[in-house]
Amino acid sequence: MQVQTDERYAAIATREAETKFFYAVTTTGVYCRPDCGARLPRPENVRFFTSTAAARAAGFRACKRCKPDAPPREVTNAALVADACRRIETDEAAPSLKTLAASAGLSAFHFHRVFKSVTGVTPKDYAAAHRAARVQAALRGRGSVTEAIYDAGYPSGGRFYATSDARLGMTPKKFRAGGMGEEIRYATAACSFGFVLVAATAKGICAISLGADAQALEQKFLGRFPNADARPGDAAFAATVAAVAAFVDAPGRGLSLPLDIRGTAFQQRVWAALRAIPPGRTASYAEIAETIGAPKAVRAVGSACAANTLAVAIPCHRAVRQDGGLAGYRWGVEMKRLLLEKESAEAPREGWAEDAKRIAEDGDDDLVWPEFPNAGDDELKW
DSSP states (O other): OOOOHHHHHHHHHHTOTTOOOEEEETTTTEEEOTTOOSOOOOGGGEEEESSHHHHHHTTOEEOTTTOTTSOOHHHHHHHHHHHHHHHHHHSSSOOOHHHHHHHHTSOHHHHHHHHHHHHSSOHHHHHHHHHHHHHHHHHTSSSOHHHHHHHTTOSOHHHHHTTHHHHHSSOHHHHHTTSTTOEEEEEEEEETTEEEEEEEOSSSEEEEEEESOHHHHHHHHHHHSTTSEEEEOOHHHHHHHHHHHHHHHOGGGOOOSOBOOOOOHHHHHHHHHHHTSOTTOOEEHHHHHHHTTOTTOHHHHHHHHHHOOBTTTSOGGGEEOTTSOOOOOTTOHHHHHHHHHHHTTSOOOSOHHHHHHHHHHHOOTTSOOOOOOSTTOGGGOO
16 A cells, blocks of 8 residues: 555654655655754655665765665664674673774664663663673683673673672572572462462562462572572462462452562563553564664564563553564463463453553662673674
């Protein structure tokens, strides 16, 4: 179906970069992209074309400002950011913002903005995440902890140890030892979806898992940190599990228990936006990316949803594809469907996007949100 002229002119007026057409101005003899920053022409002076070749054949010349014959800006930006990511990953020491911007041929300010729009994180956060991931990989191999830290590019051991909890969720030695010494309490309970496993550290609930087999849930959870001090919870912990099970069955009632949420700065922004989507509503990955101010980071939003270990408390099941279809879910697509069907009876609340922006910017006072700014953000690699 062909786009109507008035709709195309409106796209020019709002400078919509995603619109697939070109326009020419009869009074200047120039053709442009819809998002060109040139002065808005009068409607009667505008002609529309489906390609730059058609515009040239009609006797118009390319705009020197928006360069319509060059690759789309988003493609160019993605290539520049990909080069910067590769440099961050291969240089022994993390390159400075000024160095990366110079290589891209942009100012430091503009490069910083472009990088964040494409990846969802700043160059500094990306570099820190990559170094943390290298430490994790090295700790799983041989050699000392100190060697792993320096090999990953940290200028000093002290700088890494100062944020080791944030980057690994525990000290490096505990991470290498499979969580040895980490105290975790866990238990399972029946719920309307089968069984729910709840685990908690001293900081709060660190895992909520759903499944049809209680034993399988426990085995999978214990396999994450085989050497941790993970024990079945006592009678007092049973009350916590019961509260979580009741919340899973009726998310609208809320959960007032503290959560031990460990993730990257980007993941936490995504998770905060997810918490603002009310029961009975869904949002596409693209909408969530737009909400947190990173419209180009749709794939990274999906990865953040996949990294969530707190089912329903961080409702990643409410994230869907652009067409409303159900994408993957950590606890199975069928479980995702059941959750959404049960929640559909809840009255939807308007304005989730505004709430999500507020939470992403100001935080959520109802939760314990530890600072885990850059822990192993592998999903943002190219």
